[in-house]
Amino acid sequence: MKKMNKMTRNNLITYLIVIVIYVIAQILVMTGSISSLLKGLLVPLCAYVILAVSLNLTVGILGELSLGHAGFMCVGAFTSAFFSKCMVDVIPTTGVRYLLALVIGAVCAGICGILIGIPVLRLKGDYLAIVTLAFGEIIKNIVNALFIGKDASGFHFSTKDSISLGLEEGGKVIVNGPQGITGTPKDSTFTIGVVLILITLFIVQNLIHSRSGRAIMAIRDNRIAAESIGINITKYKLMAFAISATLAGVAGVIYAHNLATLTAQPKNFGYNMSIMILVFVVLGGIGNIRGSIIAAIVLTLLPELLRGLNDYRMLIYAVVLIIMMLFNWSPKAIEWREKYAAKLKSGRKKNAKEAV
Amino acid sequence: MALLEVKNLGISFGGLRAVNEFHLEIEKGCLYGLIGPNGAGKTTVFNLLTGVYRPNEGIIKLDGESIVGKKTIDINKAGIARTFQNIRLFKDLTVLDNVKAGLHNHYKYSALEGIFRLPKYYKVEKAMNEKAMELLEVFDLHNEAQTLASNLPYGKQRKLEITRALATEPKLLLLDEPAAGMNPNETQELMETIRFVRDKFDMTILLIEHDMKLVSGICEKLTVLNFGEVLAEGDTAEVLNNPEVIKAYLGE
Numbered sequence: 001m002k003k004m005n006k007m008t009r010n011n012l013i014t015y016l017i018v019i020v021i022y023v024i025a026q027i028l029v030m031t032g033s034i035s036s037l038l039k040g041l042l043v044p045l046c047a048y049v050i051l052a053v054s055l056n057l058t059v060g061i062l063g064e065l066s067l068g069h070a071g072f073m074c075v076g077a078f079t080s081a082f083f084s085k086c087m088v089d090v091i092p093t094t095g096v097r098y099l100l101a102l103v104i105g106a107v108c109a110g111i112c113g114i115l116i117g118i119p120v121l122r123l124k125g126d127y128l129a130i131v132t133l134a135f136g137e138i139i140k141n142i143v144n145a146l147f148i149g150k151d152a153s154g155f156h157f158s159t160k161d162s163i164s165l166g167l168e169e170g171g172k173v174i175v176n177g178p179q180g181i182t183g184t185p186k187d188s189t190f191t192i193g194v195v196l197i198l199i200t201l202f203i204v205q206n207l208i209h210s211r212s213g214r215a216i217m218a219i220r221d222n223r224i225a226a227e228s229i230g231i232n233i234t235k236y237k238l239m240a241f242a243i244s245a246t247l248a249g250v251a252g253v254i255y256a257h258n259l260a261t262l263t264a265q266p267k268n269f270g271y272n273m274s275i276m277i278l279v280f281v282v283l284g285g286i287g288n289i290r291g292s293i294i295a296a297i298v299l300t301l302l303p304e305l306l307r308g309l310n311d312y313r314m315l316i317y318a319v320v321l322i323i324m325m326l327f328n329w330s331p332k333a334i335e336w337r338e339k340y341a342a343k344l345k346s347g348r349k350k351n352a353k354e355a356v
Numbered sequence: 357m358a359l360l361e362v363k364n365l366g367i368s369f370g371g372l373r374a375v376n377e378f379h380l381e382i383e384k385g386c387l388y389g390l391i392g393p394n395g396a397g398k399t400t401v402f403n404l405l406t407g408v409y410r411p412n413e414g415i416i417k418l419d420g421e422s423i424v425g426k427k428t429i430d431i432n433k434a435g436i437a438r439t440f441q442n443i444r445l446f447k448d449l450t451v452l453d454n455v456k457a458g459l460h461n462h463y464k465y466s467a468l469e470g471i472f473r474l475p476k477y478y479k480v481e482k483a484m485n486e487k488a489m490e491l492l493e494v495f496d497l498h499n500e501a502q503t504l505a506s507n508l509p510y511g512k513q514r515k516l517e518i519t520r521a522l523a524t525e526p527k528l529l530l531l532d533e534p535a536a537g538m539n540p541n542e543t544q545e546l547m548e549t550i551r552f553v554r555d556k557f558d559m560t561i562l563l564i565e566h567d568m569k570l571v572s573g574i575c576e577k578l579t580v581l582n583f584g585e586v587l588a589e590g591d592t593a594e595v596l597n598n599p600e601v602i603k604a605y606l607g608e
Contacts, residue, residue: 203471210470210477211460211484218446218457225444228406229524230432230461239467287448 011205014290015198018049021297022194029190038304043258045300046193047073047251050200052280052292054247057204059278060287061213062240063220064121065129068136070273072109072245074264076252078143078175080105081184081262085174086150088185098187102196102253109249112139113242121237124223128241136274143264148175180263181256188257196254197293200247204289207243216240283324357420359384359560360405360528365414367404374400375584378414382528382577387554388562389575389592393604397584398564399441402530406438407431419527433461435527439517441536441564447506451497451516454505455488458523463487488523494556495519495549511542515549522557529553531563535570543567547574572596580604 025042028034051069058066080101091097112135120131147158151171158164162173175181207213215236218226227233256262266272280299284291303309309316327333362380366373375397382388390398403409405416407428416424423431446454463484465476492498495515500508505516514534521529534550535543547570553559565571571578571592578595580587582604588595595601 206471206473207467210467211456211463211465211480212467212470214449214453214457215460217449217453221446221448222444224408225440225446225520226457227428228432228438228440228444229458229520230429231457232429 007209011201011209014201014205014293017290018194018197018201018293022190025190038301041300041304042190043188043193044255045297046188046190046197047255047258048277048280048300049197049293049296050251050254051248051277052284052296053197053200053204053289054244054251055277056281056284056287056289056292057207057240057247058244059281060285060289061208061220062216062237062244064237064241065126066132066241066244067129067271067274067278068132068134068139069244069248069277070269070271071132071136071139072112072248073252073255073273074136074139074143074269075112076105076109076249077256077262077269078181078252078264079108079249080253081181081256082148082174084184084187084257085181094185094187097185098192098257101187101257102250105253105256106246106249109252110242110246113245114238116245117238117241121241122234133271133274136269136271140264140266140269143175143180143269144178146175147173147177149173178263180261182261184256184259184262186258186260188254193254196250200250201289201293203243203247207240208289212236212239279321282321285328358382359386359419360562361415361417361420362405363415365401365404365411365416367400367409367411373584375404375411378581378584378586380579380589382560382562384560385554385558386560387550387574387576388560389571389578390562390564390581391566391571391578392581392587396581398581399532400584401581402438402532402564405431405530406436432524432526435525436530437521437524437526437528438530439514439521439532439534441532443513443517445505445513445517445520447504449505450502451492451505451508452485452488452501454516454520455491455523456484458520459484459487460524462523462525491519491523511538511545514538514546518549518553522553522559527560529559529561531561531565533564533566535565535567540569543570546570550574568596 029039051073055066055069058064083104084097084101087097087100091100116131116135120128145159147160147162147165149156149162149165149167149171151168153168156165156167162176165173167173208217215226215231216239218231219233219236223233255268280296281292283299284293284295358381360380360382362378365378366376368374378401390401392398400409404411407423407426407430410425414424415422418434418436421434423434423436426434446457449457463480465480469476489498489501492501495518497512497516497519500512505513508516518531518534531550535546538546550561550563551574554561563575575592577590578592579589580595580601587604588598588601
């Protein structure tokens with residue numbers, strides 16, 4: 001029973017951290033003490049945090065490597081932006097429209113996750129990494145080659161250019177290939193983003209500390225043993241991966257509804273983005289949800305705060321990554337950490353005793 | 357009728373005949389030993405019984421029902437649980453969670469009930485905790501319930517693996533070299549544990565073991581395997597005095 005309390009307390013601390021950061025950011029915005037550049041970063045930041053947390057579900061809890069998380073984000077972003085742009089006149093209420101866009105983006109990304117997961121997650125080994133890597137690139141390229149228009153007679157598709165859509169007069173191009181989707185309603189706000197972060201945390205943390213989460217972690221720790229005690233490997237792997245993809249889709253929806261023009265470039269939906277999310281997860285600690293949040297925030301804000309170092313950003317990433325890996329995995333570092341932790345603990349106990 | 361009935365079991369890997377015309381009959385409540393020199397095919401037999409490998413031919417019946425061709429998880433549901441030669445615990449989970457993972461198929465609620473913390477979650481988790489603690493207490497592991505499995509000492513890891521297997525409520529428990537790597541004191545304690553499991557849970561146990569002290573100490577019946585074939589079978593004392601068996605172990 002003691003553990004239950006500890007577990008709930010840990011979860012609550014995570015929620016609290018997010019709320020405190022939100023309040024601080026809001027105060028800073030209201031007092032006008034942050035630059036407009038940083039202000040513009042707040043909504044994408046929410047998307048990054050959700051991406052990091054959702055990828056941690058795949059990498060840290062399920063123990064499979066996914067290198068195409070941006071692909072799921074891309075699916076969520078474009079399906080929801082497409083929906084919002086079509087429905088902007090039909091559903092004038094922002095709240096309802098945004099909610100529907102969220103559901104659509106999340107469901108589409110989730111379906112992609114399941115479609116990819118069904119064949120790949122049956123295999124042992126790092127196949128998921130290879131397939132998701134390809135998936136991310138394919139989705140990006142498909143979106144870049146896709147033209148969709150709408151006129152009185154309905155939707156028109158083309159993979160060539162916008163002229164070959166053959167739109168009637170009064171028709172408009174919605175998805176314009178490499179130019180993407182222009183004029184998505186900017187419905188995402190920082191508050192909505194934070195609420196979605198909290199919902200994501202709620203889903204992920206509660207999943208981890210439930211029967212299903214235990215099964216997922218059992219598979220991660222020892223697949224053969226998990227099978228021998230009757231855990232359905234494919235089902236739970238698929239469940240974790242689909243939830244992870246769905247949440248990435250949610251992040252995509254936030255991201256898409258913050259931009260006037262949504263285009264699929266390597267920078268936002270390509271390999272670089274996938275790796276950046278992975279960096280958040282690795283730096284924050286694999287399997288450590290709270291760490292992912294903090295790493296996502298720090299690594300998003302840092303380059304902006306250190307504008308002058310921007311050219312070296314990727315270089316610093318690489319170096320920091322290597323240092324973190326050493327810190328996390330080298331025997332010497334582990335030894336040092338344990339020693340330090342023990343010291344800290346005994347020190348605290350002593351303090352507590354003195355206080356009593 | 358015997359609880360486990362195996363007839364004419366065989367499997368080849370490429371040109372290697374790993375197990376050939378293997379047969380076994382275990383009565384309910386029996387403590388049965390499977391011995392043989394290294395490479396005789398003992399673990400292969402376990403893997404055949406638990407569905408890790410699919411036999412080329414033969415019959416395996418548990419409680420009169422054929423389990424040949426079933427998947428590992430279905431065989432576990434049918435009532436066979438096992439431990440491994442090299443311990444396979446969920447090392448980053450706590451001792452308690454290891455046992456609760458074993459309870460997976462007996463205490464159920466859906467993922468959604470878990471995520472949204474519906475009343476059923478609390479009810480089932482509570483029952484799971486109680487059952488798991490009860491099992492841990494039987495094996496004297498309850499004080500380490502919150503320890504990570506990988507931080508347990510070796511002997512206790514073995515015990516935890518048996519506990520986890522028992523949590524799946526099997527009819528037949530397979531132990532693959534439970535005494536491997538143990539000192540004489542730990543082996544002695546393990547013998548008592550195994551006998552205790554049999555009596556307390558009314559369990560049927562089949563074990564692979566090299567430690568002859570353990571085998572002669574607790575096994576009621578034995579099958580000796582050599583080069584994938586049954587060399588001898590029967591009551592323990594009888595089998596261990598069989599000149600063929602002595603020859604297989606010690607040479608001429």
